[in-house]
Amino acid sequence: xxxxxxxxxxxxxPTIIATAAVGGPFEAEGPLAKDFDxxxxxxxxxxxxxxxxxxxxxxxxxxxxxxxxxxxxxxIQFFLSGDLMNQTISSSFTARTLAVPFFGLFGACSSSMxxxxxxxxxxxxxxxxxxxxxxxxxxxxAEKQFRYPTEYGSQKPPTAQWTVTGAGAAILGREGDGPKVxxxxxxxxxxxxxxxxxxxxxxxxxxxxxTITAHFRDLRIPPREYDLIATGxxxxxxxxxxxxxLKKHGLExxxxxxxxxxxxxxxxxxxxxxxxxxxxxxxxxxxxxxxNRMRKGELKKxxxxxxxxxxxxxxxxxxxxxxxIAHAVSIEYIS
Amino acid sequence: METYFxxxxxxxxxxxxxxxLLDVGKFTPAHTMSxxxxxxxxxxxxxxxxxxxxxxGAGATIPIASFGNSLYQGAMSEAETYGIIGxxxxxxxxxxxxISAAIIFGFMAALFFKPKG
Numbered sequence: 001x002x003x004x005x006x007x008x009x010x011x012x013x014p015t016i017i018a019t020a021a022v023g024g025p026f027e028a029e030g031p032l033a034k035d036f037d038x039x040x041x042x043x044x045x046x047x048x049x050x051x052x053x054x055x056x057x058x059x060x061x062x063x064x065x066x067x068x069x070x071x072x073x074x075x076i077q078f079f080l081s082g083d084l085m086n087q088t089i090s091s092s093f094t095a096r097t098l099a100v101p102f103f104g105l106f107g108a109c110s111s112s113m114x115x116x117x118x119x120x121x122x123x124x125x126x127x128x129x130x131x132x133x134x135x136x137x138x139x140x141x142a143e144k145q146f147r148y149p150t151e152y153g154s155q156k157p158p159t160a161q162w163t164v165t166g167a168g169a170a171i172l173g174r175e176g177d178g179p180k181v182x183x184x185x186x187x188x189x190x191x192x193x194x195x196x197x198x199x200x201x202x203x204x205x206x207x208x209x210x211t212i213t214a215h216f217r218d219l220r221i222p223p224r225e226y227d228l229i230a231t232g233x234x235x236x237x238x239x240x241x242x243x244x245x246l247k248k249h250g251l252e253x254x255x256x257x258x259x260x261x262x263x264x265x266x267x268x269x270x271x272x273x274x275x276x277x278x279x280x281x282x283x284x285x286x287x288x289x290x291x292n293r294m295r296k297g298e299l300k301k302x303x304x305x306x307x308x309x310x311x312x313x314x315x316x317x318x319x320x321x322x323x324x325i326a327h328a329v330s331i332e333y334i335s
Numbered sequence: 336m337e338t339y340f341x342x343x344x345x346x347x348x349x350x351x352x353x354x355x356l357l358d359v360g361k362f363t364p365a366h367t368m369s370x371x372x373x374x375x376x377x378x379x380x381x382x383x384x385x386x387x388x389x390x391x392g393a394g395a396t397i398p399i400a401s402f403g404n405s406l407y408q409g410a411m412s413e414a415e416t417y418g419i420i421g422x423x424x425x426x427x428x429x430x431x432x433x434i435s436a437a438i439i440f441g442f443m444a445a446l447f448f449k450p451k452g
Binding site: 043044139140143148149151152154157 | 451
């Protein structure tokens, strides 16, 4: 049901029956390693290209989530997925393996919450019993496509971020035990004119702020309603900007409940510049770490604001600025 | 000892210019490299790069600007012998060793190693 301008409240409360997070070698060294279902020591995952490795990550996340839910592939009615590769090949190729009716999405790094939002809408309208939502990213594959192959050894400024090698998947169902999707705010595309692909956090921060303010305006609730509000992959630079902008907009989010998945996923000692980024960032942190904390009872209600930079390699070579988007999903777990 | 000092200073300054082009000028690495090569060729054409090499030695020959100077020198020396066609045949005369080495060693590295990231 539409609340306000751009927020859906799901009356039937779709349940996140099971989730899975798969990560790479760098994620395995991070502080959230224990929240991953599977970690790979090899960036290639035994494949002969990084793109194939990313597809394997997503396939593993999906099959692990299906197993954890105690379901079969044939029980899933729809698969919604997006990723960063050109023509979203990781998602399409995983859909080929799963052989499940499929919607391919592109919301860049906001794909995790874009797919969860649309999946919840499908479940809420009783159009399916089970929906699988997934997304993935691979550090070397993303670097190759959007910046330079890492072998080239090009320098990066401190505002750059480290694309997460990982995939996350969630299974939504109409009933059962698990965290419930309460509401979702669909973001607008915001572009403040930043064109530097090594400063995506700053580009995405205004989009996150736009969606967060819209969420609280539409639902008429205070930020304290949540135990945790996590942005997707703003990193240290973008997160600071977002926090400042929110204050200027008169929306005070208490520091103890406000965080960013891109800051959480890596430790301070890891050379990741401003923090993590990529579709896999918000997906693995949410479907691994944050939902695990909810299941343990440490968090009751969270808001995940996945942020995406909607650039293409061609658009930035032609010196276009970076349009950005953020989608917010409210998840509650009362055990 | 003085040669070492000036090599360090001049080579370092060329690198500082490159770093400023990257960080302040926001040029891409490819643009930065091209700017330094073209600048080297222009300085060579103005007759300034030769004296800089005499003064700073490896400080002027190792940075990529020296490649631009070599392109110019190769083209001009061949032009003297063979006329206008010499500009085309001579442009890679001096630099061919560097270019071939990059291709051959790159190929050999690709045969034996797999990138780690």
